[in-house]
Amino acid sequence: MKDAYFPQEIEKKWQKIWEEKGTFKTPDSSDKPKYYALSMFPYPSGKLHMGHVRNYTITDVIARFKKMNGFNVLHPMGWDSFGLPAENAAMKHGANPETWTDENIAYMTKQLKMLGLSYDWDREVATCKPDYYKWTQWLFLQLYKKGLAYKKEAAVNWCEECGTVLANEQVIDGKCWRCDHIVEKKYLSQWFLKITDYAEVLLEDLDKLPGWGDNVKTMQANWIGKSQGAILRFKVVEKDLEVPVYTTRPDTVHGITYLVVAPEYKDIEELTTPENKEAVEAYRANARKMTEIERLSTDRVKTGVPLGTHCINPFTGEKFPLWTADYALVEYGTGAVMAVPAHDTRDFDFAKKYNLPLKVVIQDTQNPSDCKDAAYTEPGVLVSSNEFNGMGNEEAKKAITQKAVDGGFGEFKTQYRLRDWLVSRQRYWGAPIPVVYCDKCGIQPVPEEQLPVLLPKDVDFSVVGKSPITTSKTFVNTTCPCCGGPARRETDTMDTFVCSSWYYLRYSDAKNDKMPFAKDKVNKWLPVDQYVGGIEHAILHLLYSRFFTKALRDIGLLDFDEPFKNLLTQGMVLKDGSKMSKSKGNTVDPDEIFENYGADTARLFILSDSPPARDFDWSDAGVEGCYKFLNRVWRLISSNADNISLNYPELKAGSLKKKDNDDLLRVIHMAIKGITNDISNDFQFNTVISKYRELVNAIYDWQNKKPELDDEDKNILSFAIVSLIKLMSPVAVHLTEEAWHDLGSEVSIHDVEWPKWDENLAKASSITLVVQINGKVKDKIEADEALSQDELKALALNSEKVKELTQGKTIVKTIVVPKKLVNIVVK
RNA sequence: GGGCAUGUGGUGGAAUGGUAGACACGCUAGUCUUAGGAACUAGUGCUAACGCGUGGGAGUUCGAGUCUCUUCAUGCCCACCA
Numbered sequence: 001m002k003d004a005y006f007p008q009e010i011e012k013k014w015q016k017i018w019e020e021k022g023t024f025k026t027p028d029s030s031d032k033p034k035y036y037a038l039s040m041f042p043y044p045s046g047k048l049h050m051g052h053v054r055n056y057t058i059t060d061v062i063a064r065f066k067k068m069n070g071f072n073v074l075h076p077m078g079w080d081s082f083g084l085p086a087e088n089a090a091m092k093h094g095a096n097p098e099t100w101t102d103e104n105i106a107y108m109t110k111q112l113k114m115l116g117l118s119y120d121w122d123r124e125v126a127t128c129k130p131d132y133y134k135w136t137q138w139l140f141l142q143l144y145k146k147g148l149a150y151k152k153e154a155a156v157n158w159c160e161e162c163g164t165v166l167a168n169e170q171v172i173d174g175k176c177w178r179c180d181h182i183v184e185k186k187y188l189s190q191w192f193l194k195i196t197d198y199a200e201v202l203l204e205d206l207d208k209l210p211g212w213g214d215n216v217k218t219m220q221a222n223w224i225g226k227s228q229g230a231i232l233r234f235k236v237v238e239k240d241l242e243v244p245v246y247t248t249r250p251d252t253v254h255g256i257t258y259l260v261v262a263p264e265y266k267d268i269e270e271l272t273t274p275e276n277k278e279a280v281e282a283y284r285a286n287a288r289k290m291t292e293i294e295r296l297s298t299d300r301v302k303t304g305v306p307l308g309t310h311c312i313n314p315f316t317g318e319k320f321p322l323w324t325a326d327y328a329l330v331e332y333g334t335g336a337v338m339a340v341p342a343h344d345t346r347d348f349d350f351a352k353k354y355n356l357p358l359k360v361v362i363q364d365t366q367n368p369s370d371c372k373d374a375a376y377t378e379p380g381v382l383v384s385s386n387e388f389n390g391m392g393n394e395e396a397k398k399a400i401t402q403k404a405v406d407g408g409f410g411e412f413k414t415q416y417r418l419r420d421w422l423v424s425r426q427r428y429w430g431a432p433i434p435v436v437y438c439d440k441c442g443i444q445p446v447p448e449e450q451l452p453v454l455l456p457k458d459v460d461f462s463v464v465g466k467s468p469i470t471t472s473k474t475f476v477n478t479t480c481p482c483c484g485g486p487a488r489r490e491t492d493t494m495d496t497f498v499c500s501s502w503y504y505l506r507y508s509d510a511k512n513d514k515m516p517f518a519k520d521k522v523n524k525w526l527p528v529d530q531y532v533g534g535i536e537h538a539i540l541h542l543l544y545s546r547f548f549t550k551a552l553r554d555i556g557l558l559d560f561d562e563p564f565k566n567l568l569t570q571g572m573v574l575k576d577g578s579k580m581s582k583s584k585g586n587t588v589d590p591d592e593i594f595e596n597y598g599a600d601t602a603r604l605f606i607l608s609d610s611p612p613a614r615d616f617d618w619s620d621a622g623v624e625g626c627y628k629f630l631n632r633v634w635r636l637i638s639s640n641a642d643n644i645s646l647n648y649p650e651l652k653a654g655s656l657k658k659k660d661n662d663d664l665l666r667v668i669h670m671a672i673k674g675i676t677n678d679i680s681n682d683f684q685f686n687t688v689i690s691k692y693r694e695l696v697n698a699i700y701d702w703q704n705k706k707p708e709l710d711d712e713d714k715n716i717l718s719f720a721i722v723s724l725i726k727l728m729s730p731v732a733v734h735l736t737e738e739a740w741h742d743l744g745s746e747v748s749i750h751d752v753e754w755p756k757w758d759e760n761l762a763k764a765s766s767i768t769l770v771v772q773i774n775g776k777v778k779d780k781i782e783a784d785e786a787l788s789q790d791e792l793k794a795l796a797l798n799s800e801k802v803k804e805l806t807q808g809k810t811i812v813k814t815i816v817v818p819k820k821l822v823n824i825v826v827k
Numbered sequence: 828g829g830g831c832a833u834g835u836g837g838u839g840g841a842a843u844g845g846u847a848g849a850c851a852c853g854c855u856a857g858u859c860u861u862a863g864g865a866a867c868u869a870g871u872g873c874u875a876a877c878g879c880g881u882g883g884g885a886g887u888u889c890g891a892g893u894c895u896c897u898u899c900a901u902g903c904c905c906a907c908c909a
Contacts, residue, residue, distance in 0.1 A: 215831050215904085222830065222905055229909085247909060260909090302907075327907045337909050345828080346907050417908055538904080609839050609851080615902090617839065621852055624864085629851090635866090687841070690850035697850090704867095770846050775890035777846055815889050821845050825889050 001641040001742040005634035007598025011734040015113055023748055024118040026074050028521065035071035036525050037063040038504055038564075040533030040541070041078045041125075044104035045085060048111045048590050050573040050580055050618060051534065054606045058570055058683065059532045060117045061607065064730035065679050067118075068754035074525055075118055076507040078125035079105050082133075083496045084162055084178060087429045087468070090461045097429040097461075101128055111590060116599045116733045118750070123510040127499035132506065133431040134452035135516035136499050139548075141434060141445050142555050148194045149423075151443065155264070155331070156422055158186040163465065164426040165190060167495060168419050169223075169540045185288075191433055191492065192420040195547045199224055199416040202546055211566030213613070216538045223539050225417025230401040232338065232410040234259060234311035237319060241267060243311060246333030246415055250404070251396035252340040253315050254385040255361035257351065260304065260323050260337045262330035263287040271322055273308030280305055280324060287326045302327050302350045314409050315386070315400070325350060333415060341375065348375035361385050362393050421544065423495045428459060428468040430493030438480035438487040447481050453489070467491055500541055501548040504528055504563060522558050531564040532612075538569065568683065571615035573606075580618070588618055600732040601627045607685035607731060630735060633696055633728070637721055637739045643709055646744055648718040653760050661716045662765070664702045668723050669761035671695040675727050676754070685731075692728055699724070726755045771796045772823040773805055789816045796822035 018024060039059040042052055056077075063075035079101075086097035093100070105126065112119070125132055143149040157166040161181035165188065170177040195202075203224045206217045229248035236243060243259060261268055263284045272280045283305045304325025312319055327346055328337045341351035341358035348371075351358055360371050362380040369376050382388045382396050391399065404410025424433065432453040434446040446453055456472035463471055469491050470476065480487035502516070508525040509517040533541075542564070549563040572579050575586040593602045605626040610616040637644070649655075656662045674691050678684040699720050706713060721743075729736040729749045740749040764785075769792060771779040779801040783792065793816050796802060806826050813825040 213832095218831055219904060225905090225908065227908075245909080249909075325907095327909090329908065332908045337907095339909090344909070346909075349907090415908080535903080611840090614833090614840095619839080619852075622839075625852060628865090632866090686839090687850080690841075693850055768846075772845080772890070775845090775888090780846065813889060815845095817845060821890090823845080823889050 001638045001739070003635075003638055005631050005735070007600055007630070007734065008595070010738045011114070011116065011599055014734050014737050015116060018748075018750075019113075021748075023750055024075070024120055025122060026072065026076075026120045028524075030072035032070055032072040034074065034525060035063075035066040035530075036074045036528045037066065037530050038076070038507075038528045038532070040531070040537060041080050041500070041503060042108065043080045043083060043085070044101055044108055046104050046107065048108055048115075050588055050590065050606070053115065053590050053602060054573055054612075054616060055532055055534070055570055056112065056115065056117055057603045057606050058568070058612050058685070059530070060115075061603075061679075061685065061730045062530055062532070062683060063118055064733070064750065065754070067750070068726075068730070068752065070753070074123075074507065075120060076123040076125075076510070077112065077117070077119040077121070078123075078503055078507070079127065080496060080500050080503070081105065081126045081128040082430045082493075082499055084164075084427060084429065086128075087427060087461065090429075094461075096457075098128070101429075111594075114594050114599055115590075115603065118733075123507050125503055125506050125510055127431075127496070127503065128429070130452045130454060131513065132503075133499065135506070136431045136494065136502070137434040137446070137451050137453060138448060139502060139516060139552070140431075140494065140498070141448060141451075142557070143193060143551060144435075144445055146551070146555055148197065148551055149191060150194065151189060151191050153187060153189045154192075154422075155185050156188050156190055157183045158188075159183055162427075163467070165422060165424060167422045167497070169421075169543070190422055190424040191494075192422055193498075193547075195421045195544075196416065196418055198547050198550050199226070199418045200414075201550060202418075202543065205546070205550075205562060208562055209565075209567075212564075213567065213569060216535070216542065216567060216569060219538045220543055223418065223543065227415050227417075229413055229415060230397075230404065230410055231334065231413045232404055234313065234338070234409075236271065236322070237310040237312060238273070239270060239309065241270060243267070243271070243322070243336050244334045245336045245338045246413060247338055249340065249343065249397070250400045250410075251382065251388075251393040252343045252361055253313070253338070253400055254382075254388070255340040255342050255359045256313055256318075256320060256338045257341060257357045257359055258320050258323055258339045259311050260325045260328045260339055260350075261307075262328040262335045263324050263326055264330040265324065265328075265335045268307070268324060271307045271309050276306060276308035280307060283324060290326075302346065302353060304350065304354070314407060315403070321356075323354075331419065332417065342371040343375055343377055345375045345377065359384065421495075421547075423498050424492040425495055426467040426491075427493055428455065428461070430496060431499060432469075433490045433492050433494055435490045436478055436480060436487045437490065438482060438485060440485060441480050441482040441487075444480055444482050444487070450481070467493075469493070497540060497544050501544045502552070504531075504545070505549075505552075505558070516557075519558060523560070526558065527560050527563055527565045530566045530568065532568045532570060534572075535569040542567070568612060570612045571610065573616050573618055575618045593623065597623060597627045598630075598734070600735050601630055603733070604630065604689065604731055608689045609686060611686050612683055629693065629696075630732060633692075633724070633732070634735065634739070636696060636699060637725075637743075640703075640717060640721065641742065643714050644718045644721050644743055645714070646718070646722065648715040648722075651716060651719050653758065656712060656716060658712060660702060660705065661712055664698065664716055664720060666761050666764065667695065667698045668720050669757045670763070672723060672727065672755050672757040673759075673762040676757070689731070692724070692731075695720075695724055695727070723755050725749060726752060767819050769795065770821040771799055771802060772821065773802065774825060775823060778802065778805060785819060789818060792816055792818075792822055796824065 037059050039055050063073050067073045081101050086101045089100045090097040157171050159166055159176040159181050161179045171183050174183055176183055203221055203226055227248050229246055230250040231244050231246055233242045233244045304323045307322045309322045310319050339347040341347040342360045343362055358371055361384050363383050364380045379393050382391045388396050401412055434453045436444050438444055456475035458472050458474055459468045460471040461468045476489055478487050478489050505517050505522050509521040512518060545563050550561050552558050553561050580587045605623050609622060651665055671691055675688050678688045725736045725739055737749050767783055767785050769781045769783040770777055779799045793814055809826040811824055811826050815823040
């Protein structure tokens with residue numbers, strides 16, 4: 001064995017051997033139980049960043065740990081390879097998005113291999129390849145047949161910079177999620193997936209996911225945004241029309257003083273009197289011009305104009321005016337709001353500005369308010385509400401809605417904030433939506449046997465203001481599959497999130513050319529046992545994937561209803577306290593780390609300092625420290641190579657004659673136990689690594705006291721080193737393999753079993769008895785573990801320290817915690 | 828405005844209600860070296876000391892970093908959603 005540690009040399013060598021031998025291939029059939037470990041697949045942007053390194057290292061260690069513990073582990077990798085950056089790069093460099101993407105995939109694959117990740121590359125998928133997107137299109141058609149994909153004209157989010165529409169989930173603070181450009185509203189005919197059909201079950205089934213963090217579940221629940229309320233219908237005085245409103249506060253219905261409709265409300269023109277027409281038109285025109293950001297700003301003073309018409313409150317017979325104001329949203333509820341200024345802060349602000357009256361109908365009996373200065377929105381008792389006076393407001397919600405139901409002017413209503421998923425994109429580099437338009441036959445799905453609808457090659461990427469795909473001469477014009485007449489192809493492609501909503505299913509049967517996946521294989525491997533990825537996907541990808549799984553289950557393609565059993569959302573990688581980004585110039589290039597220190601150091605360091613779920617602060621000194629530690633491990637093994645045998649006898653409790661050897665045996669068993677538990681319990685790799693260091697420190701300490709080694713010493717040393725190599729093998733994958741072979745093994749360290757501990761040996765031989773007085777530590781006494789509670793008590797009371805401190809005081813009580821502590825309570 | 832996290836040495840962070848600060852980074856001495864940003868050894872929460880210490884304040888308990896209430900700060904997510 002070489003004296004010095006040369007990671008670059010070792011790593012290249014073993015990566016080649018593993019690949020040749022197929023060390024990490026996953027057989028479909030095995031008598032072992034299955035385990036599916038999955039990292040969120042990357043967009044092939046060009047190079048790996050440290051967030052990737054962290055993500056994939058975490059999953060890799062999990063996969064290796066499970067494999068060593070007797071599981072048949074599926075650990076695949078692929079590419080989320082459709083998307084706008086490829087197209088932008090194509091425009092900029094005059095290249096084809098496909099070429100750009102392929103080059104990036106090739107480079108990043110090389111980097112992943114340098115990291116020593118245990119992927120089964122035979123199952124690799126890339127969403128931009130026809131053998132994959134054929135099945136994305138096929139799945140789209142199944143959803144279409146099931147009525148879950150439909151086309152409609154709607155107000156949609158438009159990003160001018162990207163030249164395409166965006167899903168609701170992709171608009172962040174009124175800006176495009178990708179380019180930060182301000183998003184506008186446009187009326188366009190677009191394809192949607194009916195995720196709202198699954199709103200209730202997507203919400204309910206969050207309870208079936210104990211292996212997900214509450215933060216993610218709460219974010220999804222908030223996004224789905226279920227609320228229970230009522231629809232109430234109000235008759236218009238001047239017209240034969242009704243205005244329905246959705247409210248969660250039917251208990252305040254007697255306090256309505258006006259009613260607001262959104263500027264885009266469908267009946268607004270009908271509801272406007274000729275005298276008010278000009279002002280209303282001007283207000284609506286202005287609302288159209290405003291960006292989402294301006295309109296959604298909470299600080300903005302509320303504005304509105306009266307329509308001139310009135311409604312009747314069926315509960316009171318009162319007549320009140322109709323207004324339009326942009327604080328009413330056309331997409332939510334009915335697009336109209338009943339205004340109760342006394343009990344809603346928004347209505348209050350608006351009423352104040354326009355001098356509209358307010359009427360108090362809910363009172364806190366202890367501390368009544370006249371609501372002159374602020375709306376009262378807390379629970380209370382009804383007043384000025386006819387027969388409901390004196391009723392608690394929660395009870396009144398039901399009673400009042402029931403009255404509306406009985407009177408035929410309302411009903412109970414459950415409302416969700418979730419909107420249908422807009423999947424059309426006016427871009428080239430995506431899976432073409434497989435439909436054609438025929439003047440005679442209308443919308444026609446492309447017959448399944450004609451899939452895939454291939455992306456055309458004859459396109460001009462330099463066009464502005466329209467999708468490059470529309471420049472193809474060969475793509476657009478086609479024949480109708482129904483009548484055979486001339487027809488036009490759909491030129492929209494699918495949102496990349498459609499492609500990534502089912503990739504984890506494809507890994508179970510990546511080469512299948514008859515189906516997206518065989519049912520038996522998908523049912524065997526899924527659900528994913530452990531999914532690892534960034535929190536930024538808490539809503540988008542994770543919600544869409546859950547929807548897809550449920551929809552495909554209902555179509556009959558698979559038999560489970562949640563795709564990811566356990567979810568680990570890893571924290572960000574920071575440098576100098578802020579997120580690594582090119583614009584801040586605080587990025588660290590993984591290639592440089594591989595080159596200077598090797599992949600094992602990178603893997604060790606990225607796991608070492610923070611628990612996986614927390615943010616991780618990159619420090620150059622930390623990398624250096626991990627490199628030094630691996631050198632220390634290497635020296636420990638290489639300097640002892642002659643004293644270590646892989647065939648040492650089994651070392652049981654009491655089998656060693658020397659006390660220091662017995663102590664080391666205990667330390668080893670404690671390390672095995674601690675490390676195993678730390679990995680099993682939420683993957684606390686940071687403490688796992690501190691335990692590697694403790695074990696190494698203990699072996700060095702032991703050895704420093706032994707100038708000469710006899711047979712017993714050599715046996716315990718062999719056991720120590722072999723255990724250390726096994727325990728470190730999921731993290732330092734190359735170093736441990738090299739050492740393992742240098743010590744004479746013919747088998748890969750990655751095919752051995754995880755070490756086991758003996759419970760009797762995994763604890764110290766003696767205990768430190770902690771002696772407290774009134775809960776404060778006053779003394780510590782070395783004691784035999786076998787002592788009874790009474791003996792421990794006597795021992796504590798006999799302590800000089802205790803005698804001194806309790807002198808002249810009364811001992812009220814003594815608490816004895818077996819094997820640990822005595823607390824003496826004195827007065 | 829609503830929700831969810833998180834507050835522990837100079838720093839990253841450890842601690843089934845039972846020894847707070849494991850393990851590191853950093854720092855201080857020393858050994859070996861032509862040299863060392865290598866390796867090894869010793870030390871390192873604060874305080875001169877009694878003691879004091881887990882953002883602040885209360886509470887439960889024999890005992891609280893941990894549980895409860897309250898308050899402050901930071902971060903993230905959502906947000907005129909009626």
